[in-house]
Amino acid sequence: MAGNQRQEYQVLTGVGLTAVHVAAARAAESQRSDPLFDDPFAADFVTAAEAELSFTNYHPPAAQDTADLWSWVASYAVIRTRFFDDYLRDACAEGCRQVVILAAGLDTRAFRLSWPAGVRLFELDTPEVLTFKDHILTERDATPACQRVAINADLRHDWPAALIQAGFYPAAATAWLAEGLLMYLTQHERDQLLERISQLSAPGNRLAIEYNSEYINQTAVQLMIDSLSRSPSPDEAFLKTLWQSGTHEDPTSWLGRHGWQAHEYDAGERAQSYGRPLPAYHGPVVQSALAARRGLIIAQQP
Numbered sequence: 001m002a003g004n005q006r007q008e009y010q011v012l013t014g015v016g017l018t019a020v021h022v023a024a025a026r027a028a029e030s031q032r033s034d035p036l037f038d039d040p041f042a043a044d045f046v047t048a049a050e051a052e053l054s055f056t057n058y059h060p061p062a063a064q065d066t067a068d069l070w071s072w073v074a075s076y077a078v079i080r081t082r083f084f085d086d087y088l089r090d091a092c093a094e095g096c097r098q099v100v101i102l103a104a105g106l107d108t109r110a111f112r113l114s115w116p117a118g119v120r121l122f123e124l125d126t127p128e129v130l131t132f133k134d135h136i137l138t139e140r141d142a143t144p145a146c147q148r149v150a151i152n153a154d155l156r157h158d159w160p161a162a163l164i165q166a167g168f169y170p171a172a173a174t175a176w177l178a179e180g181l182l183m184y185l186t187q188h189e190r191d192q193l194l195e196r197i198s199q200l201s202a203p204g205n206r207l208a209i210e211y212n213s214e215y216i217n218q219t220a221v222q223l224m225i226d227s228l229s230r231s232p233s234p235d236e237a238f239l240k241t242l243w244q245s246g247t248h249e250d251p252t253s254w255l256g257r258h259g260w261q262a263h264e265y266d267a268g269e270r271a272q273s274y275g276r277p278l279p280a281y282h283g284p285v286v287q288s289a290l291a292a293r294r295g296l297i298i299a300q301q302p
């Protein structure tokens with residue numbers, strides 16, 4: 001990134017960097033001849049972030065075991081992206097005209113999916129991430145395919161006020177999405193987030209989340225540390241603070257307690273159904289990830 005452009009956005013750090021990892025997986029997918037989706041902006045995000053951070057690339061670090069884990073996580077991120085693409089398409093086909101993407105990161109669904117007329121899509125994330133994202137999208141002259149509203153918000157605090165101020169109507173049919181977020185919140189913060197979503201939700205509203213059990217968080221921490229080890233000043237202690245907790249309670253019960261009827265989908269089964277089975281595991285770090293439970297969940301308010 002040219003020196004004069006550096007003034008316009010901050011280098012992504014901390015949890016914001018995880019959005020670049022997901023973008024890297026989507027960039028690689030978009031280069032395939034048989035992609036499960038096409039994200040034409042993902043590579044630009046990665047290139048810009050790499051330039052800022054002096055990374056040679058985001059891909060496999062030295063240790064083979066971690067490289068295997070990265071390969072698995074990247075493949076999983078692709079399945080997850082496709083699954084939630086379909087969720088949002090289905091929700092809009094069935095009448096939702098409001099979409100709220102919590103912790104949107106470098107998600108470009110507003111630009112790359114076809115939306116029915118009248119869809120308003122709200123993206124919430126930190127100012128650091130959204131400024132970086134908008135800078136790259138503006139450089140690309142990207143035009144959203146719906147009405148996109150980006151909102152700077154800390155999802156641990158009072159984000160509903162900002163959402164309503166930005167034009168969100170609680171009574172309208174809405175599809176919510178929290179993808180790649182919950183592990184960065186404590187149990188209390190997750191409960192609070194779900195309470196707030198529920199308070200803003202009308203009957204029939206939909207909510208999709210990704211859920212991780214505790215164990216994946218440990219392996220993910222290791223992955224992050226290794227992936228970032230070539231950054232100018234990797235701060236292991238700080239990275240470890242990113243992962244707050246996995247979910248101990250069964251996620252469908254958790255959603256049920258908050259009034260949602262939830263159905264859990266298995267990522268491995270979804271991957272098979274897309275003709276893209278998740279890669280085989282090798283090595284102890286990756287084997288340990290086998291113990292993790294992760295699910296893709298779609299819920300609805302009765």
Ligand SMILES: C[S@@+](CC[C@H](N)C(=O)[O-])C[C@H]1O[C@@H](n2cnc3c(N)ncnc32)[C@H](O)[C@@H]1O
Binds near residue numbers: 016022124178
């Ligand atoms: C792994 S990325 C996922 C991004 C996107 N959902 C995707 O799947 O590509 C995690 C995102 O969560 C955001 N995030 C984490 N904690 C947050 C918080 N308290 N408030 C707002 N955003 C947060 C980060 O900035 C980052 O963009």
